[in-house]
Amino acid sequence: xxxxxxxxxxxxxxxxxxxxxxxxxxxxxxxxxxxxxxxxxxxxxxxxxxxxxxxxxxxxxxxxxxxxxxxxxxxxxxxxxxxxxxxxxxxxxxxxxxxxxxxxxxxxxxxxxxx
Amino acid sequence: xxxxxxxxxxxxxxxxxxxxxxxxxxxxxxxxxxxxxxxxxxxxxxxxxxxxxxxxxxxxxxxxxxxxxxxxxxxxxxxxxxxxxxxxxxxxxxxxxxxxxxxxxxxxxxx
Numbered sequence: 001x002x003x004x005x006x007x008x009x010x011x012x013x014x015x016x017x018x019x020x021x022x023x024x025x026x027x028x029x030x031x032x033x034x035x036x037x038x039x040x041x042x043x044x045x046x047x048x049x050x051x052x053x054x055x056x057x058x059x060x061x062x063x064x065x066x067x068x069x070x071x072x073x074x075x076x077x078x079x080x081x082x083x084x085x086x087x088x089x090x091x092x093x094x095x096x097x098x099x100x101x102x103x104x105x106x107x108x109x110x111x112x113x114x115x
Numbered sequence: 116x117x118x119x120x121x122x123x124x125x126x127x128x129x130x131x132x133x134x135x136x137x138x139x140x141x142x143x144x145x146x147x148x149x150x151x152x153x154x155x156x157x158x159x160x161x162x163x164x165x166x167x168x169x170x171x172x173x174x175x176x177x178x179x180x181x182x183x184x185x186x187x188x189x190x191x192x193x194x195x196x197x198x199x200x201x202x203x204x205x206x207x208x209x210x211x212x213x214x215x216x217x218x219x220x221x222x223x224x225x226x
Contacts, residue, residue, distance in 0.1 A: 009155075108156075
């Protein structure tokens with residue numbers, strides 16, 4: 001079983017500020033996902049990180065993966081109100097065996113960006 | 116365009132009633148999954164299936180049942196044995212345990 005821990009769970013930040021969301025996982029994972037969810041909506045895929053040292057950026061969001069530390073980060077640069085949402089990280093064990101590729105999710109980080 | 120369709124968007128269940136949530140995909144994905152989401156919680160896996168006529172329990176299968184008679188369809192039944200079914204339910208599919216796609220979700224409320 002892969003345990004995924006995110007922190008912080010709640011993040012309130014002012015527009016224009018930077019911040020990082022952390023995602024720790026317990027066993028070897030061969031890929032790490034970041035999703036965004038708006039209230040009452042489905043999950044929107046943001047990033048898929050496949051290998052150690054992987055870094056991906058899209059707009060004000062940048063995700064990275066350190067497989068040795070079992071840590072992924074989602075960095076927010078110069079936050080704007082439109083980034084307000086809940087962000088989830090998820091992974092699945094490298095040895096997927098009988099788990100059929102199921103994802104293990106963190107509890108999510110609820111981000112609120114205020115003026 | 117390919118995708119996953121969940122229906123209905125909103126569902127109300129009376130005490131003691133069974134209800135079925137629909138999930139259909141036309142992505143030719145092999146694996147399908149049902150997740151439950153409660154406020155402030157991550158997604159918890161209910162059931163998953165890789166091939167037709169085969170499925171496995173996830174972490175919170177009690178009070179739920181599924182079937183996989185067709186590759187495209189993976190309906191979830193919430194039975195009367197599920198004592199606290201009010202939640203947001205998400206269906207997902209994947210190809211080879213990758214390329215995940217999520218449906219738009221069904222919000223189930225007990226009345």
